[in-house]
Amino acid sequence: MSEVILVADDEKEIADLVALYLENEGYQAVKCYDGTQAMDIVEKERLDLAILDIMLPGASGLDICRRIRERHNYPIIMLTAKGEETDKITGLTMGADDYMTKPFLPLELVARVKAQLRRYKRYNTGLQQDDLLEISGLSLNVKTHECFLNEKLLNLTPTEFSILRILCQRKGQVVSAEELFHLIWEDEYYTKNNNTITVHIRHLREKMGDSFEHPKYIKTVWGCGYKIEG
Numbered sequence: 001m002s003e004v005i006l007v008a009d010d011e012k013e014i015a016d017l018v019a020l021y022l023e024n025e026g027y028q029a030v031k032c033y034d035g036t037q038a039m040d041i042v043e044k045e046r047l048d049l050a051i052l053d054i055m056l057p058g059a060s061g062l063d064i065c066r067r068i069r070e071r072h073n074y075p076i077i078m079l080t081a082k083g084e085e086t087d088k089i090t091g092l093t094m095g096a097d098d099y100m101t102k103p104f105l106p107l108e109l110v111a112r113v114k115a116q117l118r119r120y121k122r123y124n125t126g127l128q129q130d131d132l133l134e135i136s137g138l139s140l141n142v143k144t145h146e147c148f149l150n151e152k153l154l155n156l157t158p159t160e161f162s163i164l165r166i167l168c169q170r171k172g173q174v175v176s177a178e179e180l181f182h183l184i185w186e187d188e189y190y191t192k193n194n195n196t197i198t199v200h201i202r203h204l205r206e207k208m209g210d211s212f213e214h215p216k217y218i219k220t221v222w223g224c225g226y227k228i229e230g
Helices: 012-024 035-044 061-071 085-093 106-125 158-169 177-185 195-208
Strands: 004-008 028-032 049-053 076-080 098-101 132-135 138-141 146-149 152-154 218-221 225-228
Touching: 004 012, 004 035, 012 028, 012 106, 028 035, 035 061, 049 061, 049 106, 061 076, 061 085, 076 085, 076 106, 085 098, 085 195, 098 106, 106 158, 106 177, 132 158, 138 158, 158 177, 158 195, 158 225, 177 195, 177 225, 195 218
Parallel strands: 004 028, 004 049, 049 076, 076 098
Antiparallel strands: 132 138, 138 146, 146 152, 218 225
16 A cells, blocks of 8 residues: 655645646645645545645644644645745654755655654564663653653654664763754765754654753763763
8 A cells, every 4th residue: 555645835836736746656645735725634544645735724743743733743844935035944843754845856855754754664573683771760662653762652753763762772872953854864965954853853852751960861972963871
């Protein structure tokens, strides 16, 4: 069964073009042109990934992103207007895994869709060497894609889980933002932008109740990267 991808954009030409490229790659694209319809699809359809324009009539892409994250962990890619840095950061903070700025190349978007789905599948099929990672009250089950902190379940996005898994597997070692990009996405498009990793790290700390100034778990090593100490 092919993966089902929601494409929500009020610019019909963009939505239709993206859907065409996805279908040419064997995916099933579900198109809509307003936020109200997109919200209804999220509630009723089985989806594997969502592509959401931030500026949608009826309900914004951010509202839809928030609703998805209340129930699902599948990847979300946000589409933003050029120069809207605040929207990008807000989307990542609400649980989006990636974003693209308009105008964009459809083939690049398809490449990012493939990267997100490949990573998401790995987590949900259990194809990992270590099924359970435990550090100081933090427990990650790679097979079930669950993370517990002091026995409390944390609602992490696939990207957040991936970052935390890598840092736990490299316990005591510093991992640079560039290396995190490579290990997570395996995609050259990500190698020159550290801001995305920074936002995800910040969101992880918030969910874990970790302090930036005096972190218990994720520590910033200035000029080098991030690490978790055992």
